[in-house]
Amino acid sequence: MTSRGDGARPAGRSPRQPARTARAAKWGKVAAVVLSALLLPGAVSAVNTVGRFQDLYTVRAGAAALPPSDRPAAHDPAKPTVALLLGGSGTNVADLLGPFEVLESSGAVNAYLVAAGPGTAPLTGGLDVLPDLTFDGLDRLLAGHGDRLDAVVVPAVQQPDPAESARLVSWLRRQSAAGAVTVSVCNGARLLAGTGLLDGRPATSHWWRMSGLRADFPRVGWVTGHRYVDDGGVITTAGVLSGIDGALRIVERLAGQDAARLAAQRVRWRHYSPGTAAPLHASRLEPPDVVVALNASYQTKPSRIGVPLVEGVGELELASVFISYTEESMIGRTVAVGDGPVRSRHGLTFVPRASLTAAAGGLDRLVVPGLDAARRHVLGTAPSAATGGLRPEYLHAREGFPFDAVVLDVARTYDVRTARWTAKTLEYPVRDVRLSGSAWPWGATLVPAGLALLGAAAALSAAAPARRVLWSRRRRAGADSCTRQ
Known part of the structure; x- marks a missing residue:
């Protein structure tokens, strides 16, 4: 029988096990330091980013107390009529105002901002606009002139509450059923897709939103590479300023290319592609x-x-x-x-x-x-x-x-x-x-680098007492082993 004193290893213990344990402990310490280095800049990023986005669309106090617009008094029943949708929780300012100015610059259509209810509506970045008409007011205006709505522009809107969402969806479906062309701009495609009007159709939107739209609305034939997709009763545009091209397409269909060319000149849009959608570079996130x-x-x-x-x-x-x-x-x-x-x-x-x-x-x-x-x-x-x-x-x-x-x-x-x-x-x-x-932006780049170094230093500092205790235990263990031998 072999005793422990002649060099035999205890049963079940591998000679490599202490080395593996040491390596695991080492990499665990490295991971803890890296995690601590990332934690501080990550927390600062989360707080600042959320705050920055929350500031973009804020509903003003006392919005409903303002008087309505008087623009509809100049309605011309001889011209086609286009409504541009406003969301109560906020609307993308470029998706809305870009197409509006194009339509008005053509001189060939009546263009109105419409909302589910009265009062100012918030746009991106602290700008408030007064709608021209509510949904009911638009119905009364058109009925009074024996007129109808020819097109509806749907910009990106902030997520409405359930009641407003149901009303927007119902209104869009009703206008489409009555013969209006529905036109989404950028992420307005999400609201339009929620109506079911895009099911079975080709459609486009902002490159940043495309993966989410494909996942949420698989019945839509999402495509990229063009500033707009015209599918007859529905037109969808790519991101933000592609709405300029979408509005010019509306003018082409309602009033002809000469009116569209004039509108493009007046807003100084040098990318007008008469009669067809201009190709669009396929963007993606890059370093x-x-x-x-x-x-x-x-x-x-x-x-x-x-x-x-x-x-x-x-x-x-x-x-x-x-x-x-x-x-x-x-x-x-x-x-x-x-x-x-x-x-x-x-x-x-x-x-x-x-x-x-x-x-x-x-x-x-x-x-x-x-x-x-x-x-x-x-x-x-x-x-x-x-x-x-x-x-x-x-x-x-x-x-x-x-x-x-x-x-x-x-x-x-x-x-x-x-x-x-x-x-x-x-x-x-x-x-x-x-x-x-x-x-x-070198200044903004130095901030997370400094925060990462601070986090790593804090982690190393916190680990120092533990390392001293562990080193002390190992020294005592080594001394005890020598004594036993």
Whole structure:
């Protein structure tokens, strides 16, 4: 019989087991440090991103107390009529105002913003608009003129409550059954798909939304690669500014290509493709697109941008500011400021959230939209009491499509990569727009790196006492073994 003293191993113990245990413990420590390094920047990212998105669509207090619009008084029964849908919880400002300005610029249609109920409706980034008509008001208007609705534009809307959702779905189905062409813009395809009107049809939407739409609505033939898909009674467009092409297609069908060409010229849309949908580059997430996560999560001080509402401002000029700095690039918060409601170029009523003097103390920039406002220098050219001590920045100082000026400003004021991401999510070609500025948001990049180092240091510091205790136990165990031998 062999004793323990002659070198025999205890039964069942492998000579490799201690080494494996040591390696497992080592990798466990490494994993704990890595996890701790990621935990702190991850937590900061979650809190900041949720807060940033929640700020995009906020329903103003006392919205229902404002008087209705008087635009429908000028209704022309000789022209086709198009309704653009407003959601009570919020509507994408570019999906809505881009098609609206195209339709109005054609001079060939009646275009109205319609909502389930009265009162102002929130748009992206702190802009409020007054609907022209409620659903019931539209019915009365058309019946009074012996008229009918020719088309409905469905922009991306925030998730409505169940009651409003049921009413929107019912209304869209009713208009389609009565012969109106239904047209979705960007993620408005989700609401339209929920009506069942897209089942068995080819349809498109924003590239970012496509995987979710395919999973949720498998009966729809989702396709990519074109700015819009025209399937007769239904037209669907790709992301955001593809709504411009969708609106031009509506004009083509209702009033002809000459009217559509005129509308494209008036809004300075240089990508018009007469009679057919222009091809669209198939976008996908790429490594440089992490820039939007950095902007949303780690800016030490997001820009607070006051946007004065000026009488006669273009609808696309407004949309370019309120969506580009907020939802698309996530580099700032915008708020509409002014002394009272104003009328836009084509008669929409917009309502400021605050007076300029009241908001000025909390603002970093004062960005004034509109070519006409820039030409007239409506707020002067230097800081003053009227501007709350801020220098007015006239964004649209040159003629051109309004989003060009914003993308250029994002590149110059923030960084080029953020500007390219903004154009990408807008699905707006900028190959002919020369961008200049810092290449990357280095400040936002250093924040998560610093947080990761802090988390790792905290983990190592917390583990130090445990390591000292373990080392002490091993030394005692080694000493006891020597004593026994």
